[in-house]
Amino acid sequence: MNDLHRKQPFTAHRTASWSHDGYNRDWRILQPGDTIELADLEGPGAITHLWFAIDNDHGVTDPRFPRKAVLRMYWDNHADPSVDVPVGDFFGVGHGRVSSYTSALFDMSINPGEDRGAFNSWVTMPFAKRARIELENQSDSVVRIFYYVDWQRWKDFPEDSLYFQSEWRCEFPCEAVPLVEGKEGPNLDGDENYVILDAKGSGTYIGCNLSVDNRAGGWWGEGDDMIFVDGEAFPGSLHGTGSEDYFCHAWGMQANCYPYAGTSLFNHDHENWEGQWTMYRYHVPDPIPFSKSIRVTIEHGHDNHRSDHYSSTAYWYGSTPAGVSPLPACASRLPRD
Template structure:
């Protein structure tokens, strides 16, 4: 499966053409990010097929203003101020939860509902909204040392999974936050001269959550203790990450855990029920760490097909792991019950997702003390407090005006990107007829 696609494809000529849609500034300047306003959906790509998406590169930011800066955004020429707050030049931070507040959707062909629906961060393996470096075959994340293991940390995210389409491909992001969002992106794709064969499987991805995951025991029973050793011979109360009908191939998942007890959580067996399985399932494993190709608990590593991005030993009580079934896809013909990312025939299942309030990651927050006593200020100090508010109002007003200008330009570029993609396709089809 990997060889023909990765290593020999470049040695074989086919009637195809490579192209890209990106967020580049059509004016020729450097305002290369799309600005997506609160509540707005931005169409990143709308492409006529047949073709296949070959690569996604996403870089994003979402900053909250805590106080006025010295450089107005309309004068700075950058998407965000990357100056330490301690310098007094600016006072703003990344929204720690925005990776869960922004949704990514993808539609193939005539699908009226999305075939991919997930928080943007979790789609790219940024679990719990915590950015961290890792490298696998289909996904990577590149994070600066200053942003590593931060909630909402800045990251460059890549996906190399092929995503075929025959009639149309549409990729969009929705900003369900209350502040503006910046999106840089590449969407690389190939146009094909002929439709994909009838046995083609189409990429699907979904995000699911239980918060918390229920168990049969009261909470004071320690996970994996002697008292929890009861038989599980039907799998009916297992945590279900994927359940779908149709024919396809399950290619893996990324898996985020927040563990409340401070003990080991991962001895529950993995079970994959395929087609007409009742009991036992076609694939029965021996524990969560075993499913993720690790053992004796989890280890901090990033291999091509399995690894741990966030390890609970370095950031208790968080764990983010992945397993990609690319050399060993799990095939099904009528139904499967497992996890998250998978390929199958169209039409796919109707996907839904939790509202923002139920998607936010659990975080331990430092709450500053609050006092009812208000200090009495002299005239000079009172004036300085008023001056701060006036500067903040002016700074925010300037940024909001700047954001709306950028957002309008982003909408125009999105429409132009669609026109340019159609023109590339027209010229490609004309060329192969000659």
């Protein structure tokens, strides 16, 4: 905001779903199996804001559609997507659910009593030559989307610019490390941790969201975060003290959403931490650069002794517009009833 009073070195543009026939039909329809292109932009430039409003056909008939619709982004004519994430998870809420929350990078504004509303991203996504965004409907229901893609056209592409990347992972369930004589053992290598991101090359890790479906009962936290930069050995240079601690909470999770950390999906009906949860941590004031590789992990319970269902979305910038890990098939990523 300190630069708003200065002359801006770009021009502002928008690609949107407005109805070109002049009527109030400002949406696009995706039949089951359809893929549509939301934007095809010529660089150099940067996407600065995404606004999506998504439902089925004038309502919600499939409440899991946020996990079944897939958002993909391609930079500079690369054949593989640099973003390949279920649309709800990309905007910060997992389990195929939606929830009103706000943060510095993403937010949702959901109508009370409805499973639909607005999704926003405020992440800067530079591109040198071309940016292409598409949405695929992998559900058995119609998906309807209203959207804005706000972007800047730059005069040139700075040599130190990085490319935004995002990928989704899951373990349903996490494999529990057996107790030793009924007690938790020590974790002295991190090998059995849940992996949020395992990326090669150089770049900057800027955060993640983590969705936990409590299947083991009781408090699901106490899993230390362990981040290994450039192939370093255990314990790594960034070693934390517990799940709620990494997400900047304490003594459990609170129903709070702050700019860089919070709980975007809080189970207000819980009695002992049961149910589904989504937390986020964005390293905006404290980004984590890497030169060769980065491995972002977290224990699922101390010493990985719990077998809950974990899924996550990682966000980072890379030096090239490379593809990310392929997204699992739709049936494999749906929450288990």
